[in-house]
Amino acid sequence: MFRKIKQNRMSEDIVNQVLEAISRGDLAPDDKLPSEKELGDIFGVSRVTIREAIRSLEQFGVIVVRQGSRGGAYVKKMDQKAVVNQIGNVLKMANVTFPHLAIARASLEREIIVELIPSRITPEDCEKLVQNIDRAKAHFRNHDSAQRLHSNFGFHTTLARISENPVIILMHKVIVDLSSQFFENVEATPSMVERTFSQHLEIVDLLKKGQFQEAGEVCFRHIAQVSETIVEKSKQQSLLVSRRI
Amino acid sequence: MFRKIKQNRMSEDIVNQVLEAISRGDLAPDDKLPSEKELGDIFGVSRVTIREAIRSLEQFGVIVVRQGSRGGAYVKKMDQKAVVNQIGNVLKMANVTFPHLAIARASLEREIIVELIPSRITPEDCEKLVQNIDRAKAHFRNHDSAQRLHSNFGFHTTLARISENPVIILMHKVIVDLSSQFFENVEATPSMVERTFSQHLEIVDLLKKGQFQEAGEVCFRHIAQVSETIVEKSKQQSLLVSRRI
């Protein structure tokens, strides 16, 4: 019925005021907040209190603080990358395992392909997907596994983007980012890599032909299968995969 | 190739050490951190620095701080609710609109129903779903719209839980929580409420009959339709719906 009142701590009040200012647009990205001393004068509190508020805002991810001359607290652009990072950090403290991430990703991408993409996909999108595959192949030839992984994940991220729904794109990116660390810790065999390439190509081909249902199923199986391999490989290398990330 | 070193700020170091201690399990939920003074002695820094670290950890959501005797910083249980809250707060600062949330939710639930539920659903699950509907109806009769909404959202949350995938359950809950504020701000007409009841019932009936594909489609259309109504009603009441949440 009622919610408990708790308005201790001046720093909290300051945090809220700054957040509101950002929400309203009174503070735009790259804007500089007044210096700690000035803020102290404005809010009528000491520098220590201001600094506590700044630490909260910084942890929240809405400002960055630079030292030195021309330093200070600057409003951070809350772009997709920043949001994904923030959410990822929170999720790291939750008891989420790699298999859970994998299934969630596979499901999400299937839904994206089967239901969200058909009305939106363009030949240019297909072209981008193919480019991702080509880039990954080039990195494979150069034995650059980090970049190869990046391009392969890029294939899936590109898929998600076609949905044009920021919430879905965000959720997908969070899952992919958290998953990627597991991929980085196992060495992929050439056959695994080649299979990924051919499955990615198969998905693009099906998309081009308008066979979205099939493409979705191939994608789901692809992710499930690759994830299963990662889990197996991780076990061989005694890596934690079923524990919290 | 290399990443820039940045070892400024002792409070950051302290934050990381505490986070690691929590990750390792050295600090369990409800454990009390030493007092500020003691922490200062342990880390060899002043109380001010300790307090800055504590503000960060608090904003991160891993501790709560109580004042007074027997007060101090206590490790917070990172249960689903806390994680959902944290992620929701981050998302509030992103440019996410209600329609985007609505489509994401509709898609997510369709995938849950069509692909994730079939192998898992039990008669008990159906019973829980029916109970949610009944509770909502009771609240409707009592003209308690807040509780009615809560039970109606509970129907969908119960659905998500059947997936048994914490990542999916989490994503779904975040979206539902963020969406709910829009529902709370418009007054639903009796006909809208009745239609929701009948659609929820229809979904349960289809689930009982094993017609998952159909249930998924009904659910998708139900969410899309209700959301559309919310958008319309909000416009009439001059509420922001297409701007950032």
Added chain:
DNA sequence: GTCAAACAAATAGTTTGACATTTATATGTA
């Protein structure tokens, strides 16, 4: 014994003033 008020102890919240460190920019010099 029970209740309430007064008191004590522990802890977070805040202030003040000082000094250290970092960084961009201006200044001076070869």
Added chain:
DNA sequence: TACATATAAATGTCAAACTATTTGTTTGAC
């Protein structure tokens, strides 16, 4: 011009004191 150096404006840190809040304990009245 190029490079070193000084300067100024920030943040980063410290120490010590005082305030506010919460909780436990004692004391006293009934």
